[in-house]
Amino acid sequence: xxxxxVLVIPAYNEQANIGNVLRKIQEINTDHWLDVVxxxxxxxxxxxxxxxACKVTVIRQVYNMGYGAALQTGYKYAVExxxxxxxxxxxxxxxxxxxxxxxxxxxxxxxENGVYPDIVLGSRYLNDSPYFETSxxxxxxxxxxxxxxxxxxxxxxxxxxxxxxxxxxRAALCYSKFGNFDEKYPDANMITNMLLSDFxxxxxxxxxxxxxxxxxxxxxxxPIGYMFHMFFSILAVLIRQKIFKNVPKAERYNNDIxxxx
Numbered sequence: 028x029x030x031x032x033v034l035v036i037p038a039y040n041e042q043a044n045i046g047n048v049l050r051k052i053q054e055i056n057t058d059h060w061l062d063v064v065x066x067x068x069x070x071x072x073x074x075x076x077x078x079x080a081c082k083v084t085v086i087r088q089v090y091n092m093g094y095g096a097a098l099q100t101g102y103k104y105a106v107e108x109x110x111x112x113x114x115x116x117x118x119x120x121x122x123x124x125x126x127x128x129x130x131x132x133x134x135x136x137x138x139e140n141g142v143y144p145d146i147v148l149g150s151r152y153l154n155d156s157p158y159f160e161t162s163x164x165x166x167x168x169x170x171x172x173x174x175x176x177x178x179x180x181x182x183x184x185x186x187x188x189x190x191x192x193x194x195x196x197r198a199a200l201c202y203s204k205f206g207n208f209d210e211k212y213p214d215a216n217m218i219t220n221m222l223l224s225d226f227x228x229x230x231x232x233x234x235x236x237x238x239x240x241x242x243x244x245x246x247x248x249x250p251i252g253y254m255f256h257m258f259f260s261i262l263a264v265l266i267r268q269k270i271f272k273n274v275p276k277a278e279r280y281n282n283d284i285x286x287x288x
Contacts, residue, residue, distance in 0.1 A: 031111040032131060033062045035101030037094055038118035042072040044239070048116075049081035051124040061127065064104055065118070068097040074118075093210040102203040106196070113194040122149070122191045123234035130193035133231050145198040145226040145277065148184065148218075149191030149233030156232040164250045172215035172257060179265055180222040184230065187215035191233055197280045198226055207267070209260055212253060216260040223268040225277045 034052070038045050045065065052063060063083040067075045069091035078085045086100060098115060105113045114130050116122040126149050133147040151159040152169070161169070172187045194202070198221065202208055209216055222228060267274050 030060055030062045032060060032114060033064055033101075033105050033108070033110040033112075034114045034116065034127065035064050035066065035098065035105065036116055036118050037066045037068055037097035037101065038070065038074050038078065039068040039091060039094070039097070040070045040072050040074060041118040042070070042074050042077050044120045045074055045118045046077040046081060048118055048120050048124075049078065049083060052127070053081070055124050055127070057124075057127065060131075061114070062110075064101060066097040066100050068092060068094070095208060095213040096210040098213060099202060099205075099208050099210075102194075102199045105199050106203045110199070111196050113196075113199045115190065115192050115194070117190045119238045121236050121238055123236060126191055126233045129231060129233070130191070133229060134193045134195060138227075138229075142227055143195065144193075144229045145195045146218075146221060146228045147193035148186060148189050148228065148230045149193075150186035150189060150230040151233060151235050152185040153230060153232045157234055159235045160237065162250075168250055168254050168257075171254065172261070175258075175261055176215060176219055176222070179219055179261070182222055182228070184215075184218055184228070186230065187218055189214075189233070191235075196284055197277060200280050200284060201226070201275075201277070207263070212256060212260070215257055216264055219261050220264045220268065220274065221277075223264070224274055227277075 065078040065083055065085045067078065067085055067087045069088045075085055075087050086104065088097065112131060112134050114127055130147050130149060134144055137143050150156055169188065173184060176182060176184050176187055
């Protein structure tokens with residue numbers, strides 16, 4: 028393996044978008060530092076063929092397992108192939124390719140105490156983030172989960188549902204082994220879990236675009252079901268972390284990293 032960084036893109040029925048997404052990544056000259064892996068989550072259209080035509084690695088799941096399950100497949104791939112950093116973005120074209128280098132730079136930048144991030148979140152809602160149009164229902168969901176995270180962890184996360192992220196090897200290793208990783212919506216629930224497990228999470232401004240083709244998994248009234256799912260999922264995280272206390276802390280994975288390298 029020549030590169031230290033892998034980009035994981037989960038994709039489900041994104042035939043109309045995935046080719047453009049991959050070409051825009053290639054246009055910003057990532058070939059010298061970034062490998063790209065598309066996880067085709069059992070698409071019924073030609074997502075697989077469109078991605079393969081762009082000459083990237085494509086892992087095809089036999090059937091649709093869910094957005095989170097596709098991501099976890101990518102985490103396992105990254106760990107098994109020895110990558111030091113993992114970036115992730117969605118296949119629908121909403122995440123600007125220019126964000127990738129900023130995520131990578133943030134992962135390699137320590138804070139004032141010399142601590143490096145485990146997870147970097149590309150945020151739509153920081154003061155320096157460009158304006159991004161969001162429905163009232165989604166704004167309410169973001170407000171609700173932002174405050175739940177604040178109450179349960181003491182941290183303010185402005186964009187708790189962003190799929191644009193950068194992970195250290197330690198965070199990717201944790202996610203690859205995590206038996207309770209949400210197969211559908213690994214968002215505020217996973218952020219809460221990682222904060223309570225002492226992983227270092229930072230946010231940086233990100234450029235986002237509206238989807239041009241196809242339907243979002245949060246379209247229509249789906250955000251209502253999403254909010255119920257996320258609320259009870261966060262509750263489960265808090266029970267595991269604060270009552271049973273059986274979730275490994277970040278430091279636990281340091282020895283595992285050495286074993287897998």
